[in-house]
Amino acid sequence: MSIEEQIRLDVELNEAEDKVFSQIDWENCPKHLAIIMDGNGRWAKAQGKPRTFGHKKGVDSIHAIVELCGKIPVDYVTFYAFSTENWKRTESEVSMLMGLFSSSLNKYIDELSAQGVRINVIGDLTKMSAKIQQEFAQASERTKDNKKICMNLALNYSGRADIARVTKEIATEVQSGTLDVNSVTEELITEKLYTGFMPEPELMIRTSGENRLSNFMLWENAYSEFYFTDVHWPDFREIHLFESILEFQNRHRKFGGL
Ligand code: IPE
Ligand code: IPE
Ligand code: MG
Secondary structure, three states: OOHHHHHHHHOOOOHHHHHHHOOOOHHHOOOEEEEEOOOHHHHHHOOOOOHHHHHHHHHHHHHHHHHHHOOOOOOEEEEEEEEHHHHHOOHHHHHHHHHHHHHHHHHHHHHHHHOOEEEEEEOOHHHOOHHHHHHHHHHHHHHOOOOOEEEEEEEEEOHHHHHHHHHHHHHHHHHHOOOOHHHOOHHHHHHHOOOOOOOOOOEEEEOOOOOOOOOOOOOOOOOOEEEEOOOOHHHOOHHHHHHHHHHHHOOOOOOOOO
16 A cells, blocks of 8 residues: 555545645655744734634644644654743733643643653753643653654753754863763764654744744754745644645755755
8 A cells, every 4th residue: 555545545635635635745744843833812813803713713723733744754844832032921921822832732631642652842941830740740651652743842942042052052062071072073062952862853834924034943943944834833734734745745856955
């Protein structure tokens, strides 16, 4: 059975989805997808609702996309959920988001775990509440052997802060004599980043029409293909992921060559 036929057994497709799906070469699917989930606030505002309503609906999109990624040949999907800069928002929005991370994890952990989803966090969780730290640590431990898909949540994440953290660690090792300065290579830095155990993302998606990285995986995205869509995150569904993968396959990746 081809990969496409296999996926068809698991994923129900409507006509529009099928049209895009059938054009994708599933032998060449990106292994790691990185997603900047943007536009929750604008989506809610457009309907005269508070920003928090958009965040709640955004969780449904994560749910749909993780489930789909478990059924297609994607091995890792990384969601940018809270940046170190997002603390600048109002206290009520930040506290609502913190509550949402915790309640959504509790709501979906059994289902995700049963579906073979590994849950992993990237970012500095020490700045978050003890409750959140404990809940995510438990979820990571509980799901660590799951193989279907690895879902990474970037929480209190900053690409620059991660590089600075690794730099400090390396400097400390060199200073104490446990690491030779000549062993400081790109590979070593890559390995020590939060994302060190995964391949680099081949495809980086940002929703809601903003064309920037906002401090997301600066090192890892060096050669990723960027896909920007005007769709707001709460509206992002299977069809949009298929469209992004298809577009990715039509790009010519040269990595500096000819
Ligand atoms: C993304 O949506 C969610 C987070 C950054 C937590 P936004 O909240 O940034 O929505 P907009 O950009 O204001 O519309
Ligand atoms: C990026 O979105 C961070 C997350 C999606 C968590 P923002 O909405 O915070 O980014 P800016 O402010 O538009 O750059
Ligand atoms: Mg935003």
